[in-house]
Amino acid sequence: MISADRARLRQGSYRLIGTGFDSPLKRGIEETIQSVPVLVELGLFDYSYAISLIDYVEQLATADLEDLAPAHRAMFGVGAGVASCPPTESAWLGDPHSGATAVLLSELRQAYLSYGIRPRHDSISPLDHATVQFNVMATLCDMERERIVAGRSTERAVRHQADFLDHHLGIWVPQLSERMIGIDRHPTYNALALAARALVVHDRELLGFQAALPQASP
Amino acid sequence: MTQTLLCSDHQTPPVHLDGVSLTEGLCFDPSAIADVRDETQHLVIGIHRDDADMVRFQSAMRRIGFDPLGVGIVDMTPLTDLQALMATLAGAVARTEAFPGASPEQTKLVPAPGISRRSLLSAMVPLSIGAPSIDTRTCAADGGCRACVTSCPVDALAWTGGSISYDKAACVACGICVTTCPIGAVVNPTVTYAAVEAQIAAMLDASAASVGIRYICRDGESSGGPGWLDVYVPCTGMLSAGWLLAPLAIGAVATDAMSCSESGCSLRNDHRIASTLTDTRTILDALGLDRERVGPVTVASLTPLPALSADGPMFGPSMERQVIEYLASIRSTNTAAASMGSAPVGTVSIDPATCTACALCARICPTNALTATTSSEVVIEFDPRLCVACAQCVGVCPEIDRGAISMSTGFDLADWARGRREMRRDTVPACESCGKPVAPSAMLERITAMLGSEHAATATILRTRCLACRGR
Numbered sequence: 001m002i003s004a005d006r007a008r009l010r011q012g013s014y015r016l017i018g019t020g021f022d023s024p025l026k027r028g029i030e031e032t033i034q035s036v037p038v039l040v041e042l043g044l045f046d047y048s049y050a051i052s053l054i055d056y057v058e059q060l061a062t063a064d065l066e067d068l069a070p071a072h073r074a075m076f077g078v079g080a081g082v083a084s085c086p087p088t089e090s091a092w093l094g095d096p097h098s099g100a101t102a103v104l105l106s107e108l109r110q111a112y113l114s115y116g117i118r119p120r121h122d123s124i125s126p127l128d129h130a131t132v133q134f135n136v137m138a139t140l141c142d143m144e145r146e147r148i149v150a151g152r153s154t155e156r157a158v159r160h161q162a163d164f165l166d167h168h169l170g171i172w173v174p175q176l177s178e179r180m181i182g183i184d185r186h187p188t189y190n191a192l193a194l195a196a197r198a199l200v201v202h203d204r205e206l207l208g209f210q211a212a213l214p215q216a217s218p
Numbered sequence: 219m220t221q222t223l224l225c226s227d228h229q230t231p232p233v234h235l236d237g238v239s240l241t242e243g244l245c246f247d248p249s250a251i252a253d254v255r256d257e258t259q260h261l262v263i264g265i266h267r268d269d270a271d272m273v274r275f276q277s278a279m280r281r282i283g284f285d286p287l288g289v290g291i292v293d294m295t296p297l298t299d300l301q302a303l304m305a306t307l308a309g310a311v312a313r314t315e316a317f318p319g320a321s322p323e324q325t326k327l328v329p330a331p332g333i334s335r336r337s338l339l340s341a342m343v344p345l346s347i348g349a350p351s352i353d354t355r356t357c358a359a360d361g362g363c364r365a366c367v368t369s370c371p372v373d374a375l376a377w378t379g380g381s382i383s384y385d386k387a388a389c390v391a392c393g394i395c396v397t398t399c400p401i402g403a404v405v406n407p408t409v410t411y412a413a414v415e416a417q418i419a420a421m422l423d424a425s426a427a428s429v430g431i432r433y434i435c436r437d438g439e440s441s442g443g444p445g446w447l448d449v450y451v452p453c454t455g456m457l458s459a460g461w462l463l464a465p466l467a468i469g470a471v472a473t474d475a476m477s478c479s480e481s482g483c484s485l486r487n488d489h490r491i492a493s494t495l496t497d498t499r500t501i502l503d504a505l506g507l508d509r510e511r512v513g514p515v516t517v518a519s520l521t522p523l524p525a526l527s528a529d530g531p532m533f534g535p536s537m538e539r540q541v542i543e544y545l546a547s548i549r550s551t552n553t554a555a556a557s558m559g560s561a562p563v564g565t566v567s568i569d570p571a572t573c574t575a576c577a578l579c580a581r582i583c584p585t586n587a588l589t590a591t592t593s594s595e596v597v598i599e600f601d602p603r604l605c606v607a608c609a610q611c612v613g614v615c616p617e618i619d620r621g622a623i624s625m626s627t628g629f630d631l632a633d634w635a636r637g638r639r640e641m642r643r644d645t646v647p648a649c650e651s652c653g654k655p656v657a658p659s660a661m662l663e664r665i666t667a668m669l670g671s672e673h674a675a676t677a678t679i680l681r682t683r684c685l686a687c688r689g690r
Binding site: 043046047049051054194198201202208209210212213 | 273276277278280281284322323325326327329342344346386387
């Protein structure tokens with residue numbers, strides 16, 4: 001496996017999981033299923049999160065969209081009658097009544113800018129939403145891939161990924177995952193929870209592992 | 219259903235077991251494991267260690283939906299004897315079937331063996347191994363326990379504010395924290411008590427002749443000789459005397475553990491292994507059993523110990539007590555006693571003259587060997603059967619310099635038979651203001667003495683008022 005392939009694999013994995021937290025749409029589901037052979041070709045099975053990711057896609061492929069949409073609303077929606085499982089970082093790492101959400105969103109905006117990213121967001125998917133954050137990681141992986149292809153140093157891109165996992169995604173996604181599994185609303189979302197946690201936990205360790213390796217001299 | 223795939227290279231002896239398939243060239247082409255049957259729930263693979271690329275094997279396992287940590291891997295290179303091969307496979311099947319599943323946090327990435335300078339230029343694919351995780355629901359760190367922290371040889375664990383933090387990057391997954399935890403709150407899914415016991419029991423069941431059980435580490439290669447069967451653990455430094463005694467209790471005729479110098483491992487835990495072997499022999503001596511069963515002996519000359527029906531599993535957290543009691547029942551003895559160097563069995567002594575009855579020792583005790591009840595009196599009790607000699611009670615005692623508490627490592631069956639006993643009793647005066655308990659009298663006297671006559675007024679307040687009423 002070459003490094004560019006690994007960056008592309010990680011990019012695709014983050015994109016796939018990020019889409020899962022978005023409202024389920026037929027086209028999105030089809031694209032997710034179609035992306036798997038590409039990820040496999042890129043070496044997905046070399047990494048321990050592969051089983052969870054494949055299990056999620058298999059669940060997604062057999063799920064009925066008419067069941068999935070209400071399950072998504074009940075898991076992640078806002079209002080009466082929905083489970084308390086918001087897929088937003090501020091719900092897990094900040095007290096919404098103390099103004100911490102605003103501080104967190106400001107920090108995130110700063111972090112994205114420092115990475116050179118200006119992610120699309122709206123009231124449904126704010127800057128701290130899982131979909132946005134998984135897509136930020138995907139973009140950072142893509143930046144790494146571009147630099148590998150161009151023969152430039154990837155140190156900065158990898159440092160940004162580690163920083164984002166250590167301070168954001170890697171901290172709150174395991175907590176979100178545990179809650180989602182505890183709520184047990186739909187097998188597809190249980191599988192998504194496991195896959196998201198497996199990817200984030202594995203990738204955080206992989207970046208540390210890579211950093212600890214002796215670097216080859218030119 | 220469990221399927222076993224064996225590489226048939228290197229003249230594998232013909233094996234006659236249900237679910238076993240021989241596959242030519244399996245070591246060189248792991249894609250052959252894609253042929254496992256649909257109904258297969260567990261997988262055991264027999265390979266020749268030097269021929270196989272484990273990274274490719276792990277990838278192939280994931281491709282067919284198996285977590286590599288839950289697949290039994292048997293190194294067939296040393297297994298030229300059919301009996302040994304059959305018993306080893308039976309053990310691998312049992313251990314694999316007892317695999318509890320691993321969470322993402324219980325997987326650790328390590329470099330694959332054979333890193334070349336060229337491979338550094340490409341993306342290196344790491345190997346996954348089992349790593350410990352701490353079950354926060356059962357962990358006693360909130361009471362102050364830090365047995366795992368003090369045992370960790372690489373400082374990967376730390377106690378902070380009543381919980382244990384774990385640095386996976388620093389961890390070498392040796393398993394010492396797993397066996398040190400007195401309540402089984404530290405779990406490595408690849409080396410659970412239940413799985414190891416199932417493996418050894420299956421190996422013994424499948425063996426027609428007497429066999430010895432030899433623990434070997436993940437870097438080790440079999441060298442036990444005829445009659446010895448290998449049980450892999452992450453590091454033999456994790457073993458305590460109970461681990462070596464338990465195989466004898468369930469039918470092995472001898473027991474041994476590979477040293478780091480034998481395996482060439484850099485963890486350098488030889489002192490731990492030597493100490494455990496010595497403790498195991500000391501226990502056997504005390505029980506009147508043959509100490510020569512421990513270490514590299516000729517297995518054929520030995521017969522198993524008489525078998526009694528055990529109350530439950532032999533392997534488990536703080537397993538020494540149950541194994542010692544079982545072996546003692548074989549000898550029909552209830553008076554054996556021994557002092558040891560490091561075995562996790564111990565006895566606590568409290569000096570009533572210097573103990574202030576603060577009961578911190580009872581609060582930190584993870585096994586409830588020491589307990590305290592407080593009302594108008596504080597009563598500290600001790601049950602030596604539950605003591606695992608972790609010495610945390612000694613470490614936490616504020617009067618340790620005056621010798622208020624001490625601990626000795628060893629066991630005394632007669633003392634165990636006495637059960638729980640009172641170690642310290644003291645009165646607790648009531649608060650003059652609210653009537654709630656203030657503190658044990660001995661503690662108040664000690665504080666008064668330390669304050670001296672200069673602070674007599676303060677001492678009076680401390681003696682007569684509880685913490686909540688002192689400022690009023």
